[in-house]
Amino acid sequence: MAEPTPKQIKDQKLYQQWGLTDSEYDLISEKILQRLPNYTETGLYSVMWSEHCSYKNSKKVLRKMPNKSSRVLAGPGEDAGILDIGDNQAVVFKAESHNHPSAVEPYQGAATGVGGIIRDIFSMGAQPIALLNSLKFGPMNNGHTKHLVNEVVAGIGGYGNCIGLPTVGGEISFEDCYEQNPLVNAMCVGLLNNVDFKPGTASGDNNLIIYVGAKTGRDGIHGATFASDEFTDTKNKQRSAVQVGNPFIEKLLMDACVEIIAKHPNWVLGIQDMGAAGLVSSTAEMASKAGSGLVLNLDKVPQRETEMTAYEMMLSESQERMVLCVKPEFGDEVIRFFKNYELDAVIIGRVTSDKQYKIYHQNILVTDIPVDSLTEDVPEYDRAEKQPARIDQDKDYHFIPEVNSLEETWNKMLRRPNIASKKHFYQTYDSQVKANTLIRPGGDSGVVRIRGTKKAIAMTNDSNSKYVYLDPYVGGQIAVMEAARNIVATGALPIGITDCLNYGNPENPEVFWELDQSVQGIASACEAIDTPVISGNVSLYNEYNDVAIYPSPMVGMVGLLTDIDDLMTSDFKSAGDLIYLFGKTEDDFNGSEIQMEQLGELKGGLRDLDLNRERLHQDLIRRAISQKLVKSVHDVSEGGLAIALSESAFDNHLGFEISTGLTSAQLFSESQSRFLVSVAPEDQFKFEKLIQQNFECLGKVTNEPIFNVKTANEAVMIDGKKAATNWKEAIACSMK
Template identity: 80%
Template structure:
């Protein structure tokens, strides 16, 4: 193929197909280059100026997030965030979306999402030790959706299991709005000795740029542009933009990078993953951060396909590749080191002092542009925002469920796909490889021990997009606080957050308003509990035929447990334990699972969240766990008290006998700031004296698996084994 000339690109407006607007192209020509960019240069700007790489539509909003605390060692701008956990150690974590690729090629889209997030962790010098994921699909009603779900789950499991990392937590939900635009958010957590931390920079004139890992092919070209575009009936089949993963090469790459940073830190000045926008983003960002220039020679790039152009090599998102900045005197050591791991490692360029980004291919200079024009000169947009009409129209609507039979409603709710057990999916994942997992999927948070210490890390990710759709500000707060309650209920102190912000087209004022308001809510909640947002990503343009998904921020949260003896799970432990509800219950049914079950849709406003009460209840639970007063703990979320009681009883096939002044309907209320706690009889007085307020004694755990419930309205006896079967088998039945 003969590449179009710069003039032909201008005349045909080819740049528009790559996501550059007329005004952006004009800015590049007239203000930055003072000439027309050639084919390769236009391609570089198109991917680096895409929303996926530049955040040009979301930077203004992201600045509202808190990102500082006493623990923060590295925050936004690095491949991943780092928090100090004492004893010379740090926890490293990040979440990333792979939504569009997973919609088109679900297995590879999900697998390469996992691979990319793992590289973000070990590029910081950290050893990855756990994976989580947050998945959203359409209803399980047709073969296409079921195939999509199976392939995404298989891709996540296939990659993580092959590389030897446990998947310890996550969530899956099903709503109509994700039918043609699923969300696949992956999170990875790693451990770092603080002295091993490496920045992603390319500094020092004359230092070398080394390419390490798999060969470059034609997969994933324009992946970043693809991720910054909407789907339509005619525009969603861009399979060439989806990457192809090889977890076995990634395992070698991970082990090699962690070892070279740990054992030979003086050889390497900087390291970065080749993720979105591949070779151009990694090298340009490293040079930009160091305020330096680069010369790259693409003839040295290992290639697995013939006759690749400069454009193709620079924009390829082939997986399992890293870029290193290396001191010249250690070049031979570095190349030999990676050769021992059977990995390609070659010098492809060097750092310069002229701040230009120069690329040579077949002895021809094919790119000569200012480095920072790719990263710093991107226009930043302040989009108009408008509150959606539905918000004002429905603000005063209050749904109240009709309970003809508490037993039937209870059993039916446990079958709801958003509530039912997800074991059918997560049994695909190895959750115990490396043998450090203390709490596996199915509890409030995954927990992993830190070897050689008494400490452990708790991890969760949460996204309740129904709430955010009804009230973005309150919904954003709820998303953070639900994650925090999961961490606290596990015995940990929440210490930091990563996020994936999944929304529709930001050029739609209603969508931008949802993004802005939900981030304000997230920020206010994070500030209240001192959990800085230290990493994450934004995924916009999640639309199909102009219909946007629900605003869907995902919060990944990490907590620190100072002694593994404090690890707490949701499971009732033994008969005779006392059951308490901490927190007040109101008629909070808007956006609830019972509203969805009884009406097929959601509507209405949300009650403001009392952040002080939320913080108080979290602190009380932490104190009670620290004092050894808690046998089990479970936060209340989807399905309310009825579901929390059921899930706590299922693990050991126990039952309970409770009496409450709540109405039968309020058993399904989703009021926030609540925990279900069991306490041994001998700890009753100490627990009640500690909590003092906002708690209700409900009853006792029983030996037989019967749920005896007395509400304000009635007394019923629910068959716990039948409830457990309904909950366990619902997903498997739907997937048949």
């Protein structure tokens, strides 16, 4: 079938189907090219100018994020961010969303999300060391949700396990608003010797562009456009936009790329993975960043399907592919090197100095456009903002739960899907491959040691979208600080974050206000604890039939543990140890799990977060750990103190005896800036002298798994074994 002519594309407005607006098409044809773009060129602009690739709706907001510190070696703009960790070593990390593909083809959507984020790490020259994920689904009583969860978890495990990387942390939550639009955010962390860093640039006249990896097929065409549109009952269930992954090819590609950069650094000038928007995105971005042009010959591109057009090859998002910029004298050696790994490696073009992007197919020039027009000339939108009416209407509403039976409420809360053990899911993942994992899934953070040193990297991802829905600014701050508490609880120092910003349609003023406010909240929290935002992505248009998800920023944080002898875990260690609550508990029930349990809806405002107090508490806990004054540390978050106490007791089948001035209801408060700590009796004086204020000695750890609890209004004995069973088996029972 013949491709539409440039005039037909204009007259029939075919570009609209690909996500370009009338004004964007006019800008391209009248100002940039001063002619009508052909079919291939229109396709290139449509993917490169999509929100997923260009951030045209969110750039204004993203500039509010801090992205500098003394550790930052590379920040936003590269495939991943890099932070110096001393000894000429660096940690490299990034998170990406794969929401729309996972809604349509959950196994491949999740698997290729993992594959793509791994490539972002090794394209920097780094060795990937660990994976994490943040998942959000609809209610668990729904067959559709169960299918999505099972397939997404299988896809993550299937890809990560096959490639030999441990999945060491993550989170899963369930809310009604994600039923038709699940969120699948993947994060990867890698290690880099500083000298091995390779930028994603293509520079130097006549240097070679080499295609490496799997062959190109027709999968994933318009994946970037697909990710920049919303779902309805009648559109966007296109499976053709979902990529298909092969972890065994990715393993070869990963090992080859890491080796060639480490052993032959002078061969490779630049490297980038073919992710969203495939070949066009990787090559155009590399040239634009270097101020160069490119000539590509698509007849050289390895293809796994017959009669592929230039449009299809350029827009395909087939997985496990990389682009290298190589000096001509090393071209043959690079090709031989990858052939030894049984990978395709082909010269498909060369760098030019004219800043033009030229593509030949079957000896015909099918594209001739300024390279910067794909990356730099994208219009940047200043969207209208409007605070949703609910914010002012409900700000003075204060939910107070009714706890008539503490034992009954305690067990009911442990069974809530957002609180119950997620082992049913994460046992699918290999968390110990490579034998460097010090803290596995289920702890406050995953921790992976750096072989040959005493250092370790702590990593976590956190997202409480219920708070962000009630107050985007404070909710954004909480997302950062909860991640930081999870890092600090292991003894590590938070050093930087990546993020996935998941929201609805930015053209809706209320959605854009949520995005803007929560980013400002994230920025203020990051500045308070010196954790720059060094990478991330934006995922907008997460809607179904015009109903948006909760605003859902995910914060992926990395921390540095300089001495693994200081590693701390959250489980109580031995009977007789004293139990402390550090931090002030107030009636913070708006946005809490107990509000959803008892009221069934989100309502009310949030208390302002005291960033100075938060920073002080984190610093004191790290000092207590390094001075060996504590035996366990656990962040108090979802479900409050009752849940934190339970989780700390479960691992070693212990119990506790506590007495507190808090009410039974306040045991489920979700006040911020709190830690649950156990201390050996002989260290009580030193610990209290260090902390000084905002602490309560609740009681002690006991040998028997009995929870003996006295609150301001009742005294109960809770069977710890029964509580553990409720917590451990709730998800498995729900998934049956």
